[in-house]
Amino acid sequence: MPPKTTDVVEEEDLDTLADETALAARRVVAAYATDAEECVMLFNMLGIAPEDDVEND
Template sequence: MPPKVTDTRTASAEALHAVEAETALAARRIVATYSHDFLDAVTLSCMLGVEPEGLIYRKVAAEHEEAQPKKAAKRTRKAAAKKTTKKAAKKTTKKTAAKKTTKKTTKKTTKKA
């Protein structure tokens, strides 16, 4: 059986923590570059686990919701607009069909003569 391998790291825990802080800072910079607004940046950094110390996503999201203006509900009448366009389309097709039949009858009479 092989002998046990002991930890041979010479770096201290403080040095490892410094590397983690540098990595988190670099990740925050990348998140800030690719985010569209502040809430997006906070959301992404919290999802990745690189948020600054003391940042609480729930508080930021609640403040953002309060700052957004509430929109009034509007009802649109799209059904009425669709009916009128269908009626207009039917009228135009009827007119073109009538024109085609008159052209055909005039062509027939000129061929017979």
């Protein structure tokens, strides 16, 4: 069944997660992922993938 037009959300309408929320979500996903590949896939699906340009201090 195709989605209702009210179910379609434009990307600009999505709110970004707070850094602490995204970090907590990444920890939960990483804890339950069966391997690194699944972890990265889930991060991307959930929109919580770490930024590429983040530098480790």
